Amino acid sequence: MTIQAKTFENGGRGSETTVVELNRIVTQAEELLRTLGEEGGAAAEALRQRAFRAVNQAKARIADAGARVRGAANDAADATDRYVHANPWKSIAWGAAAGAVVALLATALLRRE
Numbered sequence: 353m354t355i356q357a358k359t360f361e362n363g364g365r366g367s368e369t370t371v372v373e374l375n376r377i378v379t380q381a382e383e384l385l386r387t388l389g390e391e392g393g394a395a396a397e398a399l400r401q402r403a404f405r406a407v408n409q410a411k412a413r414i415a416d417a418g419a420r421v422r423g424a425a426n427d428a429a430d431a432t433d434r435y436v437h438a439n440p441w442k443s444i445a446w447g448a449a450a451g452a453v454v455a456l457l458a459t460a461l462l463r464r465e
Contacts, residue, residue: 370417374410381406 384403436443 377410
């Protein structure tokens with residue numbers, strides 16, 4: 353099981369590193385669980401503990417990545433809010449233009465049917 357990396361303009365390097373690390377942890381956990389099926393006794397318990405640690409590490413990394421994504425979304429929302437407050441008439445014009453495009457597309461689709 354591997355996770356595909358998606359590179360974004362802001363923070364692409366950090367998210368890519370996180371994805372690579374998550375892939376490593378998941379691969380390690382899978383190997384440990386496969387080995388666990390072959391082993392018995394104390395060795396099995398040690399492998400089981402290592403697998404749980406690897407899974408917990410992966411969960412922590414995923415939580416960190418989610419927090420970074422939420423932070424980036426909040427930054428984008430703040431930047432949009434600042435732009436709209438600084439340029440209200442431009443924002444209204446862009447909104448009207450977007451609405452006109454949607455209306456034209458909807459009309460064209462309805463006429464085609």
